[in-house]
Amino acid sequence: MTGSIEDAPWWQRGVVYQVYPRSFQDSDGDGVGDLAGIEARLDHIAALGVDAIWLSPIFPSPMKDFGYDVADYCGIEPLFGDLAAFDSLLAAVHARGLKLLLDFVPNHSSDQHPWFKESQSGRDSAKRDFYIWRDSAPGGGPPNNWISDFGGSSWEYDAASGQYYLHAFLKEQPDLNWRNPALKAAMLDVLRFWFDRGVDGFRIDVLWHIVKAAGLPDNPVNEAWRPGINERDRLIQLHSTDQPEAHAIAAEMRAIADAYGNRALIGEIFLPNERHARWFGTVEQPEVHLPFNFQLIENDWNAAGLRRVIAEYEASLPPHGWPNWVIGSHDAPRIAARVGEAQARIAAMLLLTLRGTPTLYQGDELGIGVVAIPPERVRDPQELRQPGIGIGRDRSRTPMAWDASPNAGFSTGEPWLPLHDDWRTRNVAAQQDDSPSMLTLYRRLLALRGAEPALALGDMALLDAPEGVLAYRRRHGGRELTVLLNLTAENLTVPWGGKVLISTLNGEPEPGMLFANEGLILA
Template identity: 75%
Template structure:
């Protein structure tokens, strides 16, 4: 169905679909997904009903952190293909009316990047200050108390040059120095390289990390830290993240993207609402279009909690800001694993009916749940460095199960990570043929969202409702809808609209039934509202 033309940019109406390339489709039988595999599955993505694909990193990398350690910002990792394969994929994406976003990693490179090799070669290197080097503390040891997000000191000693370099993540991921104009210019050229090639935007990795406080003071101790939390959380990252100078860089990214027409920038930012909202910038000096909003991941699946979260987030947005929502990613536990199969259907309805741009993570549309990873198959460096905390990300990166053939149609050999144990029945082919499947529900909701301006660009207001029920209205022009979601296991009252009457049922998480003024357990409804007669 064609959408009517409006003045809204595509990314406001659209839905983004994240693909983790290692785990989407293997085309050459090495057990790892690749660009040709993604190209072969583009018809699936197009018929799902999304508008854009976001690819996790595909650049050359030693894979210490599976692509987030970039050794060449303007190339393609041979494991995934080459630039010709990328160009074919991009052409295939555009031929299907879709957009393609790349994952830009500006905070750090790989320690195998030529820039870092030159930087660490000598204190007198022309690129020495493209990275962050410091002398030891006066009494010896690291320059300050900063902790890597993966545990341990954020500083690594380099005996050859007698200084430490900073790494917010692995020691194989040295932080770039964004206070250096030459480095900034080189990274802007990276963006131009891909924009000139035709990409439609970028998801910007750990954007709030990219500038550090001058003087590198110690971070304050977190008095609320407990041993069941990551080592990073022992400190409050006051001086190592979210510095005022980073906003000018974000604005420069936006100005460059806007110079190419209707491109979009999605910024990865984990911050409280008031600080998060600053990354929209101002109308005169805008920053990223969509500062990623992770609150559906970070908060309990509880109607009262989510009502507060949604209200507070909406209230925090500047007048020029556009909301966005996500409940799954390559870093987060699977939504079905967190809340179960029945509520995963309710979550699908919530994600696709809230005001703002949704991002859907591959595999959530078929309800992949908990995938235990045997110790001998753990690949995630974060999990390997801090075992026992339950923070492993491998469980979210398992291969996409396509059908009931050997290795789920993902590969001709054993995949790099285990498949979900129920893959023979929980796969795309099986759910495509099932009118009651989660995949069918996603497709119907995405079709409805595309057809209804009230859902894609309409206004939003929360509605008072009983315990366990989250309800809100969406409207655009004369079209008014009610979304009512039962997040509990008890039958609850269906909230009646303050004005008008309930008309047609446009979508339901459960099989069709006659409305009786109640919401069944695990039931979500999208209802058309009509004027009372």
């Protein structure tokens, strides 16, 4: 690839930073973060060196699933502020040269949305077909065997009308019927509403769910499922997700984004590589710019496994597809909790030096690790419905720690979720000017990525390396950089030379040696 960093689209050369609004900064003392709080902390995000902010849902919601149950797609949840507060935040984001992406939730609404209220009013309702209603199965019971992602049947019986409605998640989140042209038109108008307001793109929630197989046949049984795993996985979601018709809808979304120019669509899609890659669409009919790639979250943490994941993912990409990588999110265990703080530094270097667009999750730049959530403080409906199997999401949604003042500077009231135990020392203020800190490492990595086309846009080649080491080369024009990552807790002999641009450790690198848990970027 040739050309300067500035010539590439921002979504290709840049880095996305995810903000979970409930947990970033509270401005009014109610213990829940809000838009004014995010605006007050924008300088932290800008100083990191990222390029775009993605906000988890901020729309009016009963908060049964903390914003992923939307009651109005074109408003702001009062807990977070109002449209004036949003416009102020958007202007402040743009004033800092950053982009702002919203979280679009197209698969389902809240059961409190006016559309569902009208749909539920009777079988002859004008909006009945905005949702997926079916009669009972012959002999009674749900129309098919589909299981909610949160456990239990995907069907809820409505006694008043004598039919069931479909919900892939909570019963308070009825699925929208994208086969209905009027519903589709209304939802596409939501994109236009926010694009007209100035947003720079969307992360599209569970995009691969939005169309169901005609006839709604039973899903096949997953013979590998065992108790203690998410009940959802008892079936293979063959007919309830990833239907061919969904791609045409994604292409319509892309056409709208492209009509506004310099916008981006990121699709949440959990699928094997060959099916995942289809969501790029074709050159003639493109779909999302970036189908989210979660493989650094989903796979074991070792050099051989990571090498395989990287090689197979890169090989699966179509010629027009651009890769992306994620190591943390509001749904996944924190990276430092998964691999420990020493390897979390390796993960930071990996994320920010691989080919493709990285997404960084708030708090990972501090190295927040395991957070204990007492049973009485659990808020996540997924954990409450299937306790004890390790799928709770509260652990990654705990508040940011800004300083050592009460409640870590997050709020003057009690935070809605507990802070990490070491917040008094693991916070932004404590790490701000500390050269060995995780925050300093992230800033250095992001600054180098922004200055080096080889990292932002360059080609990539995996290199042979000793067992336990992941090595690759990034190249752009005449500039070549090498990345060496020790995925073990042992010192390893690794022949290397050249200038060290960044080490994940604080001491002096030793030529021919990779220290335990050390990562190097070499020129």
